[in-house]
Amino acid sequence: MTGHSRRQFLGAAASVAGAASFPAILSGRAGASTPKAPKEFKVGWQKGTAILVLAKHNQVFEKRLKSFGVESVKWVEFQFGPPLLEGLGLGAVDIGAVGDTPPIFAQVAGAKLVYAATTPAGQNAILVPKDSPIKTVADLRGKRVAFGKGSSSHNVTVRALAHAGLTPKDITEVYLAPADATAAFNGGRVDAWTVWDPYFAIAEQKYNARVLIDTKADHLKSHSYWLANRGFAESYPAVLTAALEELGKLVAWAGNNRKEFAEFYAKETGVELEPIRAAFERAEYAWGPLTDVHIKSQQDLAATFHGLGIVPKKVDPSEIVWKAPTQ
Numbered sequence: 001m002t003g004h005s006r007r008q009f010l011g012a013a014a015s016v017a018g019a020a021s022f023p024a025i026l027s028g029r030a031g032a033s034t035p036k037a038p039k040e041f042k043v044g045w046q047k048g049t050a051i052l053v054l055a056k057h058n059q060v061f062e063k064r065l066k067s068f069g070v071e072s073v074k075w076v077e078f079q080f081g082p083p084l085l086e087g088l089g090l091g092a093v094d095i096g097a098v099g100d101t102p103p104i105f106a107q108v109a110g111a112k113l114v115y116a117a118t119t120p121a122g123q124n125a126i127l128v129p130k131d132s133p134i135k136t137v138a139d140l141r142g143k144r145v146a147f148g149k150g151s152s153s154h155n156v157t158v159r160a161l162a163h164a165g166l167t168p169k170d171i172t173e174v175y176l177a178p179a180d181a182t183a184a185f186n187g188g189r190v191d192a193w194t195v196w197d198p199y200f201a202i203a204e205q206k207y208n209a210r211v212l213i214d215t216k217a218d219h220l221k222s223h224s225y226w227l228a229n230r231g232f233a234e235s236y237p238a239v240l241t242a243a244l245e246e247l248g249k250l251v252a253w254a255g256n257n258r259k260e261f262a263e264f265y266a267k268e269t270g271v272e273l274e275p276i277r278a279a280f281e282r283a284e285y286a287w288g289p290l291t292d293v294h295i296k297s298q299q300d301l302a303a304t305f306h307g308l309g310i311v312p313k314k315v316d317p318s319e320i321v322w323k324a325p326t327q
Helices: 003-014 050-058 060-068 081-090 102-108 152-163 178-186 199-206 230-235 237-256 258-269 273-282 292-307
Strands: 040-045 072-077 095-098 113-120 124-128 144-147 172-175 192-196 210-214 223-229
Touching (some): 040 050, 040 060, 050 060, 050 237, 050 258, 060 237, 081 095, 081 113, 081 223, 102 113, 102 292, 113 230, 113 237, 124 152, 124 199, 152 192, 152 292, 178 192, 192 199, 199 273, 223 237, 223 292, 258 273
Parallel strands (some): 040 072, 040 095
Antiparallel strands (some): 124 210
16 A cells, blocks of 8 residues: 555545444434543454454554543453453453353353444354365264354354254354364364454465355354443543544545455455455445344344253343443
C-alpha cells in the first residue's frame, strides 16, 4: 500500500459515519455536559477479529473517547472467545467480540456481561485432510474432531452432527485452541477440525484442507456478538454507545473496501494475503443491535446445549441484552 493510498485508507475508514451510523437506539453522543467516563477503556481483542485490528491501528477509540474524559485505551489480546469472555465478566476488559457460543457458557457461569451489538459470523467449516476417506458429516462417527470448547466452532460441530443424525457422543471431541488445533490437524492427531476464518481459509490454502461442510449451509448460519461488561455498560452507557458507533463505521467501510482491508490486515498481522482475501470476500459485513431473531437464535442454542448436557443449567439470553438509554 503506497503512502498516498494509506492516507486515503485511514481517512476513509474514519469518515463513513453517514453511511454507517448505528441505529437510533445507539445514537447518543456527548453533549454540552460530558457524560461520566472511566479513565481507561479496556478492549478485549483477537487477531482474528479483523475489525478490532483496524480499530486498534486507527486509534478510533482513543480519538472518539477522549472528549468523554477517557485518558487511555488498553488492548488485551486473547486467542479465542471463551477466555475473552471470562476476562470480560471479571472486568479485566470492557468490550469484546465473540461467536455465538461463548456467551452461552459465560452466562451459565454467571459472568457479568451483556450483549451490546451483533454482526454476521465469519465463515466456519469442518475440515479434513485432502486425502481423508471422510466424505460426509456422517462419516465422522468414531472420529477425533478438534474444536475450541465453548467457541462458535463447538456449535457448528454440534449442529452439523445433529443434521447428520449424530450427537457429540458419536465422536471423540478434542478441545483445542486454533494454534494447537493447527498442529494437531497437520500432524494427523485429529481426523477433522472445525474452525472459523481466517484460520479456515489459511488451512484451505496453506495446508490443503478439504471442506466437509461450512456455514454457507442454511442450517449452520449464525451471528457474532459484541459484548460488554455489565457494570461498565450500566455505569458508562454514553461511552459504550460511542465505541459501538465507531465500530459500526469501520464495519461499513470494510464491507465496501474488502481488497484494501485485506491488504491492510495481512500487512498488520503478518498473515499471507491470499487466504485473507478469500476470507474477507466471503464474509458478510453488517452491524446493529440485537433483534428478536438474534435473541431467539441464542435461546435455541442455549436450550440445545443444555438438552445435550453440554452446559449444566438453562439460561435465557434475553435477560442480558443491553439497550442504550434513549435521550
